[in-house]
Amino acid sequence: MPELPEVESLAAFLRTHASGHVIARAEAASFAVLKTFDPPLSALTGLTIGDITRHGKFLDLSCGDLHLVMHLARAGWLRWRDDIPDKPVKPGKSPLAFRLVLDNGSGFDLTEAGTQKRLAVYLVRDPMLVPGVATLGPEPLADDFTVESLAAILKERRMQIKGVLRDQHIIAGIGNAYSDEVLHAAKMSPFKLASSFTPEETATLHEAIVTTLREAVDRSAGLAAADLKGEKKTGLRVHAKTGQPCPVCGDTIREVSFADSSLQYCPTCQTGGKSLADRRMSRLLK
Structure with a gap:
């Protein structure tokens, strides 16, 4: 399971590779992965990715007035791809759960191994609307963790x-x-x-x-x-x-x-x- 150090490093990696790019499309390849419905994923199209932060084990991509929040759970991972096919993803039994494509053709897949599908994606206007984020304890690397x-x-x-x-x-x-x-x-x-x-x-x-x-x-x-x-x-x-x-x-x-x-x-x-x-x-x- 990715924990604080790995999620922090993924956030840093995405700041370098994704921040400043426009989202071409966002697709859920699993019916279970998307935990919210309003706003829809299509609302991300055309938005520019801003800062990328971390809340505990959650990744938070700021996209205009929206936040794409992701939790990789026990068996999930983020796979960066420099060239993503134009063909839309289809829900199925593959490890692919979610895909984000940027304006230059690059982007990332969220994949999850195993049969227990716990990887979660939320599209919200405030990250505190994600239940797991709202109930997090203190950050152990924050200055006020004394x-x-x-x-x-x-x-x-x-x-x-x-x-x-x-x-x-x-x-x-x-x-x-x-x-x-x-x-x-x-x-x-x-x-x-x-x-x-x-x-x-x-x-x-x-x-x-x-x-x-x-x-x-x-x-x-x-x-x-x-x-x-x-x-x-x-x-x-x-x-x-x-x-x-x-x-x-x-x-x-x-x-x-x-x-x-x-x-x-x-x-x-x-x-x-x-x-x-x-x-x-x-x-x-x-």
Whole structure:
């Protein structure tokens, strides 16, 4: 799933390649992808793309008085094309979900692998009309995301810290991969209760959040959209590295599996050498 660093890099890529261009056409290739109906997609034709921003994991293309807001979900991606065929897209079973064509013939496709179609496109007059955007928590790379604001988030929240970091209503932009990376950098168990954090631990977690995300954004800076997935995979230390040695201590990276996801961690760095129970229970194996 694209998370804050990848979406930030996609926004930067599109600012270079799409901002200032006129939209020739916008087409939905999937009946499920377009979540709004007023205004219609045809309203984009002839509009000039202005600034391109990010809200959590949402991309926001400003087009005149309208905003084209996109969420790539778990299996979606943006594929830039320098030359898009003139032939209109047809709804079908292909991975193609949405296409935007610019005045010079270039543009991008939104594609989604798998059978669970969650990729979403919204055309709105205000991005706050998108439910997922309106309910986002604070941006972790914003200046006002301080140690004190993080402490207020954690206080009295009896949730595992892994869940807090992944919840977009609590903190925007961090998903399964970077929550693993943040907790490894902070040397904290993913099952630690948020309400149990001391001031010192909160400061350590804040530093890990900001540093991990900024480093990932910096690594992706200037890359083409097609190269971002590979860079993310290369830059991860523990996520999706089950069975490999921890790059810090050399211990074997372990995994906890759930119904539709998994987390990875280093026992030596994060849990005092103990293995976490590989089930939904939030306790350590005795």
